[in-house]
Amino acid sequence: MNSLLENRVVEIEKIADDMGLDYYPINYEVVPQETMLEVISYGLPTRARHWSYGQSYEYQKMQGEMGFSKIYEVVLNNDPSYAFLLDTNSDIANTMVSAHVVGHVHFFKNNYLFKQTDNKMVYHAAERAQRIENYIQRHGIEAVEKIMDIGFALDRHIDWHKGPNRTRYKKGEKYFKKTGFDDFDDVFETRGFSHKEVAVKNDFPPFAEFDILWFLVTYSRVLEPWQKDVLEITRQESYYFYPQYMTKIMNEGFASFIHAEIMLKLGCVEEHEYFDFCKIHEKVVQPGSNKLSINPYFLGFSIFTKIREEWDEKHKNGESDIDGLQRIYQIVEDEDDISFIRNYLTEEMAKDLKLFSYKKIKAANSVDAIEVIGTELDKIKETIVKDLYNYRSPLICIVGLEDGILQLEHTTVSIGTLDVKHLEIVMKYVYDIWGSPVNLKTVDSEGHIIHYTCDELGFSE
Amino acid sequence: MSEIPKAKKSLSDIWKLKQRGKRDSDRHKKLINDAIKKNGKDLITEYNIITSDGDKKIKIPIRFLDRYKFKYGKLKDKGKTGQGLDVKPGDKFRLRKRKEEGGKPDKPSKEEGEAVFEAEVTIDEIVDILLKELNLPWMEPDKSSAIEVETEDLSSIEKKGILPNLDIKKTLFENIKRNAAKGSPKIGGINENDLRYRNWETNKEYHSNAAVYLMMDRSGSMSEEKTYIAKSFYFWMVQFLKRRYQNISLVFIAHDARAFLVDEKDFFKVSSSGGTLCSTAFEMAYEHIQANHPPSSWNNYVFEFSDGDNWGDDNLRVLEFVRKLLPLVRAMGYGEIVPEGDFSPWMNEENRLSAVLDREINRTRFVSIRIGSREEVFDALKAFFNVDNSAKKMVGGV
Incomplete structure (x- = not known):
């Protein structure tokens, strides 16, 4: 990181503190494209090796070479947090990204879903990766990969409400059914005497179990301890990633909102740079020329901006104790994408953004086509959130x-x-x-x- | 902020970034290669491959390298959300293919029913793997397949010669060398001792030429499937031979009751006319070789595909030309594609061309193969190239 950027980060954090942002300490590192691609492919760069990261690494590389995606930053949910910036980006781009990162880290530290994640995950992942490395030494890469393949196949099937750390079913959780008769009741005429509670055949598990990996790791009799460990590691990671999946629109929208706020207040930016900033910012929060999908940055940013205006107004008129920014912090704390869209996407906004719902149809000469269903708000909300459930599985x-x-x-x-x-x-x-x-x-x-x-x-x- | 120690070493060093991506993509590539090896036989008739032009990278679906999940197959269409258009219910739009853009997508956006992972490999890579599996170690260019031709060349450097052949560069170099020995390395005072001439020299040049005669029965009874089998075989045959020869000349001969010299794109088109006289193809190949590809400078390969529906008395004529061709070729083969349950009730098995050839022709440079299905293309290739291989052992080159 050059000294210019270093100084700017100091100023950015000062502004952030003044704004009341609450974030973990952030370690910034400026890295070359290749390292960036690695960090993205792994999601969690310290986790154990697996061939599939190589696959996504190649994929990312190809995307980059073809100019499909431009990556600005990766930031890890951890205390302290780690942010990776790209060395080929201009200073002004990285200044903006640094401010953006502060928004993400505030989100990690305060959102109700993220609060339940392991905020020392980066280190735990490194320890676990070392254990897996040892298993590879002992049992061979094929054997370990096979278990990891299985773990990754099932890792979307977790039960967020029960959480990552669970104990075995308690006896009391067993569901007992009163049986009126014993097999010998007829013979001994002991009706009424043998009223006993027996476990019904289907009482295991005592309730429908959605955390499939947990169940298998806990109750399988054929898994060796190291295999259970590997499966449990993939399960823990899934709990770690789940909030990111569930808050994409909010998290990106909020970080974009924050970087815009901070950049406005940042004194050290040269005038000619400011023009560049506007261009980059525009690009990040543009609706996108693809009319058939919504850029989450744009949608989240638009909603937060609207909330800010509304509550600042309320605050000014004495209708609310808190202003727009404070209201936004509350929402960041309490909501996920599903509730965020349901509660804060308004009719007016949908009209402004010209949102509509559609479905795919086949046109006459079997060309793909779409048909507009309508612009009704409930339908629009439903189609936006429907992919967010259960990792889309x-x-x-x-x-x-x-x-x-x-x-x-x-x-x-x-x-x-x-x-x-x-x-x-x-x-x-x-x-x-x-x-x-x-x-x-x-x-x-x-x-x-x-x-x-x-x-x-x-x-x- | 205060408790983070300023990292002396960068995190990417501590976490050994910069090595992970490479390591795992190497592992990934190895798994792809293993998968290709394991499925070599299937790849042989993979449509994407044999219809490719052979140079480009091709994509082949590697199904076993997916990340498997419980996932939806067919989704009920509950709709999606679009933006930025003034529309009303019932409006319809045609979709154009478009490039991804907008925002900063940091994950590949995969649609429902994520695409099967497709490995990008070159034909060359597959050929490597197949050759290894076919156990054909000879597919490197070797001396025995090269043909010696004497040529004259200006190359040796002599102290005596005629003026037009004076090698100025060498001469100046000698001059400098001589001056340098006297203490001043410069050009000057050229005398007779410095002069160097180039002289003609007789050279042996190795020509690595192959002429491949691809012949096929395209009478009405050759179904699409049979043609596909022939096409798969020929695709790999040519790919393998390319490994060995610098120049390959392909000759396509299609025949029914008559033979035609055709170009590649017409070769696999089946004509509807009936009648099969395989001998016409062998005859044409024989004449073509004599006229264009003398074995003194060409390694000739001749192969014919038919479904064996050859007219009975033509078999003898085939035998005649096969015998005539044998001294001119490096390897020759006949493939008879007879899918199971596909038989002519009036055909005596013993009179099938494949049976006749099998009986009559010495196997040294010839092989007669029967192929029942796509799965057998692999073994057919093996059989054919083993003939070539043993031919090499026995005659030590052409």
Whole structure:
């Protein structure tokens, strides 16, 4: 980091403090493009190796070479936080990005979802990576990769409300059913005497279990300790990443809002630079020329800007104790993208941004086309948030254990059917680490209930 | 702010960044290669490959390298949200292909039903892998496949010669050398001792030429599938031979009851006319080789594909020309594509061309292969190139 930027960061943080921003200390590092691509491919640069990061690294490289994506910054949710800036960006671009980073780090420290994440993850990931490295030494890369593949296949199936750290089901959690009769009641005429509580066949798990990895790691009898450790590591990472997935619009919108605020107050920027800043800022928060998707930076930024105006007005008129900025901090603390869109995207804003909902259709000569459904606000909200649930994965839970067969059920059948090719492999994965047959209930495209099974004979419908 | 120690070493050094991406993409590439090896036989008839032009990088779906998930296959279309357009319900728009842009997307935006990961490999890489698997170590350019031709060249440097052949550079160099020995390395005072001449020298040059005769029955009974099999075989045959020869001349001969010299793009088009006389192709190849590709400077390869529906008395004529061709070729083969359940009730198995050739022709430079399905193309290639390989061992070159 050059001294110019270093001095600016000092000033940026001073302004941020004055604004009441509350963030972890930030370590900035200016890195070359290649390092940046690595950080992006890993998400968490200290985590254990896996071939799939190589795959996304190659993908990112290609995207970069083709000019599809320009990356400005990566910032890690950790205390202290780590921010990576790109060495090929101009000083003014990196000044803006540094201010943007402060917004993200405030978000990490204050948002209710992020508060539940491990804010020492960068170090924990490094320790875990070392453990995995040791397993690779001992068991070979193929064996470890295989377990990691399984972990990554299931890591979207977590239960956020129950959290990452859980204990085994307690006895009391068992659901008992009163049985009126014992098998010998007739013979001994002891009716009424043998009123006892027995566990019903399906009482394990005691309730539908959505944290599939946790269940398998905790109750599988075929996994070795190191395998459980590897699976648990991927599970922990999934909990760490989940809030990022759930707050993309807010987080980016807020960081953009903050960088704009700070840049306005920043004294040390030269006049000619300011023009460049405006251009870059414009680019980040533009609606984008793609009319069929929404730039989350733009949407979030627009909503926050609107909230700011409204509450500043209220504050001025004595209707509110807090002003726009303070209101924004509250919202950052309490909401995620789903509630943010539901609560703060207004009719007026939707009209301003000319939002509309549409679906894809096939035109006559089988060209892809779209048909506008409408501009009704509820429909627009619904189509924006629908992808945010459950890492955009089908919801699948463990409902029971019947005759030693693990019963899974796909519960979000109204959204779509399962990809059978993937299903086959993932069922085999589950079978491998559970050690006994696995059954999954879902529906086919006609809405009929179907069961898929994976056992020692393989996968079948 | 105060408690962070100023990092002396940069984080990217501490975390060993700069090495991870490379390490994992190497690992990824290795897995792709393993996958290709494991599926070599399938790749042989992969449509994307054999329809490629052979130079470019091609994409082949590597399904086993996906990150598998429970995921949706077909989503019920609940709609999406667009922006920035004045529209009303029911408006329809056609989509144009467009470049991604806007914002700062930091993750590849993958649509539902994420695309199968496609590995980008070159044909060369696949050829490497296949050759290894085919166990054909000879596919490097070697002396035995090269043909010696004597040429004369101005190359040796002599002290005596005629003035027009004076090598000025060498002469000046000698002059400087001589002056340098006397203490002043400069040009000047050139005398007879400095003069150097170039002289003609007889050289042996190795020509690495192959003429490949690709022949195919394209009578009505050659179905699309059969043609595809032939095409797969020929694609790899040419790719493999390219490894070995600098110059390859391809000759395409299509035939039904008559043979035609055609160009590549017409070669795989099947004509509807009936009648099959395989001998016409062999005859044409024989004449073409004699006229254009003498074995003294060409390594000739001849291969014919048919479905064996050859007219009975033509088999003898085929035998005649195969025998005539044998001394002119490095390797020759006949492939008979007979999918299971595809048989002519009036055909006596013993009279099939493949059976006749099998019986009658000494195997040294010839092979007759029957192919039932795409899966057998791999073995057919192996059989053909083994013939070439043993031909090399026995005759030690052409």
